[in-house]
Amino acid sequence: MINVEVSSQEFHCNMECHVFINHCGKDVKKTVASLVYHNLSNKRLRVFLDCKSLQQGQPFPLTIHQAIASASIHIAIFSNKYAESAWCLRELCLMEESGAPIIPIFCGVRPRDLRQNGGVYSKSLRKHRLTRRVDGETVEKWRATLRRISYNYGFQFQGDQGIVLEEIAECIMQHIEAKRRLQFSRVALSWDANLEYKILIICKTIRYGDVHCRGCITAADVIGLFKN
Known part of the structure; x- marks a missing residue:
């Protein structure tokens, strides 16, 4: 049917x-x-x-x-x-x-x-x-x-x-x-705003700077992950 x-x-x-x-x-x-x-x-x-x-x-x-x-x-x-x-x-x-x-x-x-x-x-x-x-x-x-x-x-x-x-x-x-172009710009701006928030969450999640990750990851490294 x-x-x-x-x-x-x-x-x-x-x-x-x-x-x-x-x-x-x-x-x-x-x-x-x-x-x-x-x-x-x-x-x-x-x-x-x-x-x-x-x-x-x-x-x-x-x-x-x-x-x-x-x-x-x-x-x-x-x-x-x-x-x-x-x-x-x-x-x-x-x-x-x-x-x-x-x-x-x-x-x-x-x-x-x-x-x-x-x-x-x-x-x-x-x-x-x-x-x-x-x-x-x-x-x-x-x-x-x-x-x-x-x-x-x-x-x-x-x-x-x-x-x-x-x-x-x-x-x-x-x-x-x-x-x-306007829609694309809005998406890009939204992505940038979300990126800052995600970096903050990631850094909090891995307890950035404690004994387990000191020297292993930086904020720049996290940003690089998002850009790739």
């Missing part, structure tokens, strides 16, 4: 990714989102794009949440119909709450459109409130999030697409490398 049980930990590991792509499917799923996905994937990055990464039978909301939480960096592709999607806006809030950087890509809109009263995004938010499917507090949270993200330095997807895609990829790679 085939064992098909998958633990929550194993499922979570399957959803770990370098990059999460947030986008409005009606506008850019088959165009900009797919181009960005394939370009980053070709550089051996783990990229989450719902239509490419989700598998039949996976719980959609949980999978999205885990992918956002695990991502080192997020891409938000802002297009004309983006703010019509409550799901896009919920994802954006989760991305911001995760603390990972958010790189905006503007397609057919400008940064000020995300925060401008009377603009396309403002009108979409007003529709959410009028339909009463979303409470006013949530709509205002979305508005505030859009406003903050609109000031993030990003990319206009126009002109030579190949050049823009490579610029996006270079930016993503730099962020991921910076995070990797």
Whole structure:
């Protein structure tokens, strides 16, 4: 019999990714989102794009949440119909709450459109409130999030697409490398702190300086053991 049980930990590991792509499917799923996905994937990055990464039978909301939480960096592709999607806006809030950087890509809109009263995004938010499917507090949270993200330095997807895609990829790679170096530094610092503690314990354990080990071992010898 085939064992098909998958633990929550194993499922979570399957959803770990370098990059999460947030986008409005009606506008850019088959165009900009797919181009960005394939370009980053070709550089051996783990990229989450719902239509490419989700598998039949996976719980959609949980999978999205885990992918956002695990991502080192997020891409938000802002297009004309983006703010019509409550799901896009919920994802954006989760991305911001995760603390990972958010790189905006503007397609057919400008940064000020995300925060401008009377603009396309403002009108979409007003529709959410009028339909009463979303409470006013949530709509205002979305508005505030859009406003903050609109000031993030990003990319206009126009002109030579190949050049823009490579610029996006270079930016993503730099962020991921910076995070990797930071994690390595933290591990090294942790190792140094633990080393001092371990040396102290060893010296106490062997009763450093008593008749049994005098002249046989020094603190420098102990440090040498840890470095080898």
